[in-house]
Amino acid sequence: MDVRSFVSNTVKEVEFSGVILVKDEKNVIFEKVHSYSNRSEEILNTINTRFGIASGCKLFTAIAISQLVDKGILSIHNRLNDCLDINFPHFDKSITIHQLLTHSSGIPDYFNEEVMNDYEDLWKDKPMYLIKNLKEFLPMFQNENMMFAPGERFHYNNAGFIVLGLIIEQQTGLKFSEYIESNIFQICDMNDSGYFSLDQLPKNTALGYIDNEEEGTWRTNTYSVPIKGGADGGAFITAPDMMKLWEGLxxxxxxxxxxxxxxxxxxxxxxxxxxxxxxxxxxxxxxRIFKYHVMGYDPGVSFHSSYYPDSGIKIVVPSNKNYGPYKITRVIEDKLFQK
Known part of the structure; x- marks a missing residue:
């Protein structure tokens, strides 16, 4: 099945920058790389370029919590107060790990997408270069009031995953990123993935780009996201490594x-x-379940990856621009899985 002809028009339309990788249970169906990882130096993206995936790595946090459940260290029914020694004065005492994992805890979010549109606005009052560990996020939501009663409804919540990361740190004695790298990345042989500081990026890492189309200019996202990713987002992965994550799971x-x-x-x-x-x-x-998928968006970052259980097909599309992976994923889906 020739996916190439289906994708090329969309790649041109969105001026895609990144990697497209499609694989079934055994073989690569489609692989294509576009544009630059570093525009100033005209360094091209490759299949092994590392990309930021923003919230796409909330799955890693959930896997880590589930590993601690497997080991009997935690239960998904544990209350927050029973597994984390941090004071949240206005949080409901009945909040559970299950509710944090499903965005139904009702805790206040440090970035509420119903109120704020631009993630960059967060760093006007608190410089992004100060966000080097999970506890640095706490002043942004720790003393705020609940949004709704625990379990009442779904409301996408980044702070909930920061709290989950803090639970992992307390229960294991490891830094969050160390735990993920040792207990997920190493197990799956994801040797090119990690939580890298923006001022110490390793080779083969794409810079994120924010385009101002009206002016025809661009800038990197260096001052637009936390300097180091954490439990709610910000890891760097390669497309082949993400394939290994799906296969390992x-x-x-x-x-x-x-x-x-x-x-x-x-x-x-x-x-x-x-x-x-x-x-x-x-x-x-x-x-019926059609697909399991993760996605992530930050300034200069966009990412979609999916697993289709009926066929075993996997799609990974990371990009170092604000947009592109969603449209490309939909085009591939429409052709591979026609309704």
Whole structure:
């Protein structure tokens, strides 16, 4: 099946910068790389370029929590107060790990997308270069009031995953990024992935670009995102490494079968045919699970990756621009999985 002809027009339309990788259970179906990882130096992206994936790595946090459940260290029914020694004076005492994982805890978010449109605005009062660990996020939401009662509804929440990362740190004694790199990336042989500081990026890492189309100018996202990623987003991965993550998850290398199934359960309804498991979106068609997917958007970053259980096909599309992966993923889906 020739995916190339389906994708080329969309690549031109969005002026795509990044990698497109499509694979079935055994073979690469389609692989294509576009544009620059560094525009000033005219360094081209490659299949092994590292890209920021923003919230795409909430799945890593959810897997880490599930690993601690597998080990008997945690239960998804644990209350927040029972597993984290940090004071949240206005938080409901009944908040559980399950609610944090499913964006239904009701805690205040440091970036509420219903109120704010531009993630960059966060760093006008608190410089992004101060956000080097998870605790640096706490002043942005720790003393705020609840948004709604725990379990009442779905409301996408970055702060909830910061709290989950703090739980991981307390329960393991490791820095969050150290735990993920040792217990997820190494297990899956994701040797090119990590949580890198923006002022110490390794080679083969794409800079994120923010385009001002009206002026015909661009700038990097260096001052637009936290200097180092954490439990709610900001890891860097390669497209082949993300393939290894999907393969590791669905072959039970990372979790027991029971915990894997729990992570992949549609726990809460969002809208249309979209549900949410633990750190992962779940789309249905005709009352069947069509795909499991993750996505991430930051200034200068966009990312989509999906696993289709009926076929074993996986799609990974990271980009070092604000847009592109969603449209490309939809075009590939429309051709591979015609309704």
């Amino acid at each position: 669905f072959s039970y290398k990372l979790l027991s079968e029971e915990s894997t199934n729990l992570l992949l359960t549609p726990h809460i309804y969002e809208k249309d045919d979209e549900y949410y498991g633990y750190g992962i979106w779940i789309s249905k068609r005709n009352n």
